[in-house]
Amino acid sequence: MLKTIVFILLISSTLNIKAGTDPHNGSSKCSSSWGFYAHKRINRMAVFTLPPELFTFYKKHIEFLTEHAIDPDKRRYAAKGEAERHYIDIDHYAHNGEDPFDVVPKRWKDAVEKFSEDTLKAYGIVPWHLDVMVKRLTRAFKEKNLDKILQYSADLGHYVGDSHVPLHTTENYNGQMTNQKGIHGFWESRIPELSAENYDYMVGRASYISNPLEKAWNIVKQSHYALDSVFSIEKELTELFDDDKKYSFEHRGRVVMKVYSEDFSMEYQRRLNGMQERRMRESILTAGSFWYTAWVNAGQPDLSDLKEDLSEEMKEEMKKNDEYFSKGKINGRNHGK
Numbered sequence: 416m417l418k419t420i421v422f423i424l425l426i427s428s429t430l431n432i433k434a435g436t437d438p439h440n441g442s443s444k445c446s447s448s449w450g451f452y453a454h455k456r457i458n459r460m461a462v463f464t465l466p467p468e469l470f471t472f473y474k475k476h477i478e479f480l481t482e483h484a485i486d487p488d489k490r491r492y493a494a495k496g497e498a499e500r501h502y503i504d505i506d507h508y509a510h511n512g513e514d515p516f517d518v519v520p521k522r523w524k525d526a527v528e529k530f531s532e533d534t535l536k537a538y539g540i541v542p543w544h545l546d547v548m549v550k551r552l553t554r555a556f557k558e559k560n561l562d563k564i565l566q567y568s569a570d571l572g573h574y575v576g577d578s579h580v581p582l583h584t585t586e587n588y589n590g591q592m593t594n595q596k597g598i599h600g601f602w603e604s605r606i607p608e609l610s611a612e613n614y615d616y617m618v619g620r621a622s623y624i625s626n627p628l629e630k631a632w633n634i635v636k637q638s639h640y641a642l643d644s645v646f647s648i649e650k651e652l653t654e655l656f657d658d659d660k661k662y663s664f665e666h667r668g669r670v671v672m673k674v675y676s677e678d679f680s681m682e683y684q685r686r687l688n689g690m691q692e693r694r695m696r697e698s699i700l701t702a703g704s705f706w707y708t709a710w711v712n713a714g715q716p717d718l719s720d721l722k723e724d725l726s727e728e729m730k731e732e733m734k735k736n737d738e739y740f741s742k743g744k745i746n747g748r749n750h751g752k
């Protein structure tokens with residue numbers, strides 16, 4: 416007789432839906448944009464894009480940047496106003512075949528004037544927030560404030576990663592409007608978990624970005640234009656795979672989880688022509704380039720005389736963040752979960 420009770424769960428890192436959980440209500444805490452795995456990898460690899468003057472500093476703190484790549488997702492549990500920084504539902508603004516990128520003003524002030532701050536926040540602010548983060552990091556470099564340099568670098572890498580995910584640019588962020596529920600975690604967690612070890616991370620050198628806001632909008636645009644195939648190829652494959660081939664069950668500890676099967680996942684990735692790998696590579700290069708840009712804009716300060724360790728206050732703040740996270744209630748919308 417089996418002593419172990421086996422649960423069959425559709426969990427967030429796989430299908431991105433917990434059994435009986437509305438993806439909007441924010442009660443799932445396992446999930447993350449890009450998956451925790453990919454976010455950590457993006458921040459870590461971005462260090463290797465940097466020129467020597469910055470590389471020495473960043474390499475020294477590579478473990479911090481890796482571990483804290485997921486802080487912005489954790490912070491959604493503690494901080495009001497955090498959730499909307501991770502996405503933009505750009506299609507919300509377009510009607511009757513309009514191009515949403517023509518409709519939404521690029522500058523925050525103009526966009527607020529046209530749509531109101533509340534509306535913008537309700538549908539996500541990632542492109543503007545990227546620009547804000549570059550400015551914050553620039554200030555931290557000017558002040559040579561180690562706590563802030565590290566925190567903002569880690570955060571910026573996270574938001575760069577999110578903005579490269581097509582499903583972070585649509586109201587149909589989890590396929591809930593097209594009977595494709597679960598596609599969010601499938602695209603950004605399941606597939607990288609299965610294959611990101613084999614991706615090519617030689618992405619080249621970071622370069623100076625003269626207009627971070629424009630760059631942020633270009634990233635979002637590319638992500639959004641990729642959506643069509645993200646959805647259509649999943650549909651196409653679902654017709655080819657019976658349910659028992661599309662999904663499989665995996666043991667994780669005492670839990671059995673329903674996940675997208677490896678065959679389905681690999682074929683999806685192949686038909687998308689390696690989109691996840693391409694977007695991850697772009698994320699890495701852009702994260703490094705934004706870090707580099709902030710440092711240049713700060714006047715290329717010498718970082719060799721910075722203290723080695725974070726302040727006690729900063730350590731305390733991070734501990735609190737983790738405590739909220741382990742209690743697990745998101746403040747605001749849980750995008751894509």
Ligand SMILES: [Zn+2]
Nearest residue numbers: 448488501577
């Ligand atoms: Zn995120």
